[in-house]
Each structure stands twice: as structure tokens, then as C-alpha cells.
Amino acid sequence: MKLFKKKKINTITFVLNTSSLAYIELVEINDRLVVKSYKQHVFDEHEFASGTMVNSDNLSMIVQRFLPASYATGKHISCVLGPSLIDDRFMMHSTLDLSSIDHTLYRSHYASSVEYLYTEDDLFVFYRSHISHVLLLQLQLLFARCFIDCSVIMSYFFPLLQCYKSLHGSAYRRAQLACDMQQSNNNLLSFFSPDIAHRLVDVSHIHVLNEWPSILAACGSFLLYRENV
Numbered sequence: 692m693k694l695f696k697k698k699k700i701n702t703i704t705f706v707l708n709t710s711s712l713a714y715i716e717l718v719e720i721n722d723r724l725v726v727k728s729y730k731q732h733v734f735d736e737h738e739f740a741s742g743t744m745v746n747s748d749n750l751s752m753i754v755q756r757f758l759p760a761s762y763a764t765g766k767h768i769s770c771v772l773g774p775s776l777i778d779d780r781f782m783m784h785s786t787l788d789l790s791s792i793d794h795t796l797y798r799s800h801y802a803s804s805v806e807y808l809y810t811e812d813d814l815f816v817f818y819r820s821h822i823s824h825v826l827l828l829q830l831q832l833l834f835a836r837c838f839i840d841c842s843v844i845m846s847y848f849f850p851l852l853q854c855y856k857s858l859h860g861s862a863y864r865r866a867q868l869a870c871d872m873q874q875s876n877n878n879l880l881s882f883f884s885p886d887i888a889h890r891l892v893d894v895s896h897i898h899v900l901n902e903w904p905s906i907l908a909a910c911g912s913f914l915l916y917r918e919n920v
Contacts, residue, residue, distance in 0.1 A: 706909065772845070851907060
């Protein structure tokens with residue numbers, strides 16, 4: 692019988708919010724996620740405003756300062772976007788009607804992504820995110836300028852949902868997600884108290900104060916990648 696050694700996964704996640712850009716490197720040690728490195732840059736009004744990059748030259752230098760010399764070796768790189776996106780929930784009578792969703796108001800200015808969440812009152816509830824074409828292009832140019840092969844750019848909600856699923860494991864149910872979403876006023880982040888987050892990731896290597904939203908985004912990105920390798 693041939694034994695296969697488990698592949699070591701090392702990820703880098705950039706988390707872009709309206710106020711900051713964070714760099715988080717994660718590795719899995721003994722089946723537990725560990726934050727290997729965390730760095731953050733807080734924007735001033737001359738760098739990022741109104742959902743777009745104002746000074747891409749300065750931001751590219753910041754990104755390059757974040758990266759260690761050997762960053763590209765065997766690492767999966769992703770970018771998670773926070774409030775820079777438009778997010779909403781909507782309901783439909785069937786999961787087969789997605790082709791009929793009206794993106795008319797967004798299509799010319801935004802790229803959209805849709806995820807089925809759960810049922811509520813006999814209706815199917817979906818999550819939808821929109822990233823502006825301008826910001827998407829700016830990010831692609833930024834990473835190209837820094838010679839970074841960024842595999843995916845996604846909304847904050849998707850990795851957060853993956854963290855939620857991971858915590859529940861085989862006990863995950865869409866009905867429970869519906870209850871937790873309703874109790875948290877559709878703010879899934881509020882579900883993750885520091886105690887719950889500590890069950891998911893080891894942050895003993897860094898000082899954690901207000902970094903949990905970015906760290907959870909990086910964890911979710913790691914878990915999404917691991918699920919598909």
C-alpha cells in the first residue's frame with residue numbers, strides 16, 4: 692500500500708478595506724491553521740478613497756514591502772475585498788432561475804457573483820456581491836506590477852462563510868446558517884467571537900487587537916483553496 696504525504700499548504704491573502712490593506716500568511720501545522728505573518732498598512736486620503744485606488748504607485752511599494760524574498764515559492768495568493776464592494780441578499784422561488792436575475796443596474800459598472808445560502812419562508816435566499824470594473828482592473832494592474840500571481844479576487848463574505856462551515860464541520864446545516872444570519876442581522880462576522888475564532892486559527896505568533904476580520908478572511912481563503920487542491 693502506497694502512502695501519500697499530505698501536501699503542505701502555504702497561503703498569502705491580501706485583505707483590502709476602505710481604511711487599510713492587510714497581508715496575512717497562513718500555514719497548516721498539525722491540522723491547525725497558524726498565522727505565520729501579519730502586516731497592515733492604514734490608508735491616508737491620498738491612497739484609497741471612494742472605493743478606488745488614488746495612488747497606485749505608493750500602494751505597489753507597500754505591497755512589495757509586505758512580501759518576503761521567497762514569497763512565490765509554493766504559496767497560493769488571493770485578495771479579499773471588504774466594504775469596497777456592493778453586497779446584498781435577494782430571494783427567488785427556485786435555484787434554477789439564476790439566469791433571470793436582473794443585473795442591468797450593475798452590469799456596465801460591476802462584475803457580479805452569486806451564492807445560494809438557504810431557504811426562508813419557502814423562498815431561496817442568495818447572496819450577491821459586485822466589484823467595480825475600475826477597482827478590479829486597478830487590482831490586476833497592481834499585482835502584475837508587483838509580479839504577484841493572484842489566483843482569485845473575491846468578496847469578504849465568501850471566505851467568512853467558509854470559516855463558518857469549517858467550524859460546524861459535518862454538522863453544518865443551511866437551516867442553522869439561516870438562524871445565525873437572522874440573529875446577527877445578516878452580519879455573519881458578528882457570529883465569530885474571539886473565543887470562536889481561536890478555535891479556527893492560532894494567532895500566538897502575532898499581537899491581535901482589531902485584526903480578526905482580516906485574519907478570518909485569510910482563514911476562509913485558505914480553507915477554500917485547500918478544499919480544491
